[in-house]
Amino acid sequence: MKALSIAAQYGLEADGDTPHFPGMHQAAVALSAGSIAAADAVMSGRFEHSLHLAGGLHHAFPDRASGFCIYNDAAAAISYIRSKYRARVLYIDTDVHHGDGVQWFFYTDPDVFTLSIHETGKFLFPGSGFPHERGDSSGYGACLNIAMEPYTEDDSWLDCFRQAIERTALAFRPDIIVSQHGCDAHALDPLAHIHCSMRIYREMPRMIHQLAHRYTNGKWVALGGGGYDHWRVVPRAWSLLWLEMNEDPLLSSIDSVPLGGPLPRAWPNIPLKSKPDVALPTTWLDDVASWVPMPRRAEITEKNKKNLELAMQHIG
Numbered sequence: 001m002k003a004l005s006i007a008a009q010y011g012l013e014a015d016g017d018t019p020h021f022p023g024m025h026q027a028a029v030a031l032s033a034g035s036i037a038a039a040d041a042v043m044s045g046r047f048e049h050s051l052h053l054a055g056g057l058h059h060a061f062p063d064r065a066s067g068f069c070i071y072n073d074a075a076a077a078i079s080y081i082r083s084k085y086r087a088r089v090l091y092i093d094t095d096v097h098h099g100d101g102v103q104w105f106f107y108t109d110p111d112v113f114t115l116s117i118h119e120t121g122k123f124l125f126p127g128s129g130f131p132h133e134r135g136d137s138s139g140y141g142a143c144l145n146i147a148m149e150p151y152t153e154d155d156s157w158l159d160c161f162r163q164a165i166e167r168t169a170l171a172f173r174p175d176i177i178v179s180q181h182g183c184d185a186h187a188l189d190p191l192a193h194i195h196c197s198m199r200i201y202r203e204m205p206r207m208i209h210q211l212a213h214r215y216t217n218g219k220w221v222a223l224g225g226g227g228y229d230h231w232r233v234v235p236r237a238w239s240l241l242w243l244e245m246n247e248d249p250l251l252s253s254i255d256s257v258p259l260g261g262p263l264p265r266a267w268p269n270i271p272l273k274s275k276p277d278v279a280l281p282t283t284w285l286d287d288v289a290s291w292v293p294m295p296r297r298a299e300i301t302e303k304n305k306k307n308l309e310l311a312m313q314h315i316g
């Protein structure tokens with residue numbers, strides 16, 4: 001009983017989201033070390049961009065685990081950048097859940113700007129990330145939350161995201177961008193209610209990449225994040241991120257042919273330990289024309305626009 005209550009105190013209860021397991025400390029430390037190494041690779045000048053897909057555990061707090069996250073590797077990497085290099089960090093969180101752990105960690109820090117786009121906390125874990133959360137004391141203004149309505153689709157999501165990151169980068173003038181690439185805002189993701197397609201996972205990395213070359217001399221560290229449709233969404237989304245970071249020539253065909261063209265032929269033939277219980281996608285992008293359009297599209301778009309305006313009132 002006593003051990004149970006101690007576990008609960010640290011967010012590690014056996015029947016919770018983040019149950020304790022043998023070796024969890026070593027695993028979580030190794031994962032955080034990967035994000036710190038990725039940050040060092042960029043800040044030291046050895047590489048312009050780096051990617052650590054095991055990272056992006058944005059819900060963990062300094063004193064407790066939360067939402068599948070034990071230690072907050074993103075906060076650790078940003079703290080490392082601050083203490084070793086004194087660089088100003090723009091953190092961009094594209095996961096469908098609010099990047100709460102990172103936000104609260106730097107809430108009073110004027111040199112770390114946390115920007116998160118997510119489904120509104122009215123309906124989704126962790127229940128925070130509202131437009132009025134803007135940082136506190138000397139960190140006031142260095143926090144932006146874009147809370148999107150359930151059933152938001154590509155155009156509205158991308159429009160809000162573009163405006164938010166452009167205005168933030170212009171006002172904040174970061175030295176480096178650290179981005180979190182959870183890909184659970186896809187319509188097929190089982191945890192959230194956003195109705196976006198693979199197009200946002202082609203476009204958001206491209207926008208962040210352009211921002212990095214405009215504002216931070218290319219300094220860009222990308223991390224993974226959530227994503228719970230393991231067969232149809234995550235492999236495509238994170239491959240598109242990797243291709244973008246490398247300016248891979250494959251992107252020119254993905255951008256010019258319908259649905260991005262076919263996925264590499266090797267993909268459906270990868271030997272799998274467990275068979276997916278769904279048909280694997282055959283193209284890079286989704287055929288949204290075949291999807292049922294969301295009712296209330298205009299209303300949702302309008303509400304997102306209003307929320308964004310409210311959230312950005314304090315951005316210069």
Ligand SMILES: [Zn+2]
Pocket residue numbers: 095096097182184225226227
């Ligand atoms: Zn998530």
Ligand SMILES: [Zn+2]
Pocket residue numbers: 048049209213218245
């Ligand atoms: Zn580049």
